[in-house]
Amino acid sequence: MTTEITLKANPKYIKQFQKGFPLLNKENVSTPLENLDEGSIVNLVDTNKNFIARGYFGKQNKGFGWLVSWKEDEPIDKEFFNKKFQNAVNQRLHFFYDEQTTAFRVFNSEGDGFGGITLDYFEGYYLIHWYSMGAYSFKEDIITAIKKLPNYKGLYQKKRFAVEGKYVEEDDFVHGERPSFPLLVKENSVNFAIYLNDGAMVGVFLDQREVRKLIRDKYADGKRVLNTFSYTGAFSVFAALGGAAETTSVDLANRSLSKTIEQFSINGIDYEAQNILVEDVFKYFKFAVKKELTFDMVILDPPSFARSKKHTFSASKDYTDLLKEAIAITEKNGVIVASTNCSTFDMKKFKGFIETAFKETNGSYKLLEEFTLPEDFKTINQYKQSDYLKVVFIQKR
Structure with missing residues (x-):
């Protein structure tokens, strides 16, 4: 009880x-x-x-x-979750009919009326993230509701909460068919290799869908592109498909090399014609300055907090310095795509970091585009902190 x-x-x-x-x-x-x-x-x-x-x-x-x-007579029971998930699906029906995009968010925590969980869709397979033991205590009713959702083939889960001071990052197959991995999904007709059974990060961050599309469709053609903190190289893949003259992907994680090779390969791109480096991004910036390397586009999408042997990075404290490093190796009239998922500051403060970075490097700039979360990552006005994503396209003048 x-x-x-x-x-x-x-x-x-x-x-x-x-x-x-x-x-x-x-x-x-x-x-x-x-x-x-x-x-x-x-x-x-x-x-x-x-x-x-x-x-x-x-x-x-x-x-x-x-x-x-906010209804006094509404119990939190099976019917409650059925309604919540059905409402969430109804607002995203067009995604289920889009053959060019088969990976998106179905339920976005408090934005869809139940904080503490998210639910993503990957070509018929659902992935739920539990962010507290409290949320997980409703698992039976929640899983029952998920099984009724469109195109349901199976369910995976990620537990992201602490138990006795230790974080649990278990990966469980919950129900349905087991897919073979990699599971291939599409985003705006581009392929991604997804692994629902291999750690908390499955292969792509779905919240950057609109940014990747714009890079491909408007900004990449003929450009030399540097993608820092590149993870599996998703921005690089879109840039290459948009006609980039060259892409360079830099990430400290060893597995980023094989993952990025895989993403290029499943899209028919010769990965040997691209530069994929397992390297500390901050070390690479110094190397680029020393070798007088410059780029027409630099993509900055660091984690909110990261630690390597020589660097500790906090977006709220260090983003200005990161921008200064990028400015130094960006060509005149080149574009910096500055992104952060840090929820402790808003877009106004983020733009303040940009202004400070250019002021301290005696440079000038123009803001070209800006993005927050896409429509499937629903948020509510009453809790603005949940709209964590901030992306700005900046032209160096």
């Missing part, structure tokens, strides 16, 4: 909650949260014990739980 508890909202935050703010944390409730059972149903009330919303307790890096219903 699921435990039900009543929490009092901090009076300062009552209006925010009433308008639909979904995250529970230490500041916005008056009741201590630490010792609650994961998955406990939370009934949030105001100072007069009037109902505000219902949710659940589940510790993750963002807070202590999520509000998921």
Whole structure:
């Protein structure tokens, strides 16, 4: 039997909650949260014990739980999840009919009404990420709902929550058919090799779909492109297919070499005509300056936080310096694609990093394009922090 508890909202935050703010944390409730059972149903009330919303307790890096219903008579049960997932699918039906794109997000956490999980679609196979033990406690009802979704062939899961202080990154086949890997999917007619059974990162970050398409369709033709923090080389593949004269992919992870070769190969691109380097990006910048290498396009898509033997990178502290490194090896009128998935600052602050970097290098620039999350990564106005992606195309003048 699921435990039900009543929490009092901090009076300062009552209006925010009433308008639909979904995250529970230490500041916005008056009741201590630490010792609650994961998955406990939370009934949030105001100072007069009037109902505000219902949710659940589940510790993750963002807070202590999520509000998921503002209806006092709505239980969190099988029917609740059936409705949530069906509503999410209805808003994305056009993706299911798009033969050129067979990988996308189906359910985006609090954006679709239940924080703590995401659900992605890969050519008939679904992948759920659980971000807390509390969210995972609803697994039976959630999995039952997922099995009813369109084109369902099977389900994989990734557990991304801490148990006794240690993060669990298990990979489980849950139900249905087992695919053979790599599973080939399409994004705007480009192939990607996906591995649902091999770690938390499956082969492509789906939130950059529109950025990759624009690079291919508008910016890559005839250009020398440097793709830093390149992972499996997705930006490089799109640049090559867009007519880039040359691509250089740089990533510190050893497996980036074989993964990038694979992505080029399944798209009929001669990988030996491209440059694929397993190298510390910061070391490569110094090498490029020393050898007087320059590029027409430099793509910067670092993790929010990264550590190598010689460098620790934090997007909130170090992005300006990263931009300065990129500016130094970008040709005049060349383009820097600056991207970050760090949720601790907004687009205005990100553009401030850009301005500072050019000011400190005595350069000038023009902003050409900007992106946030694509439509399948649904967010809500009441919780702007969930719109984490910021991408700006910058022309060096």
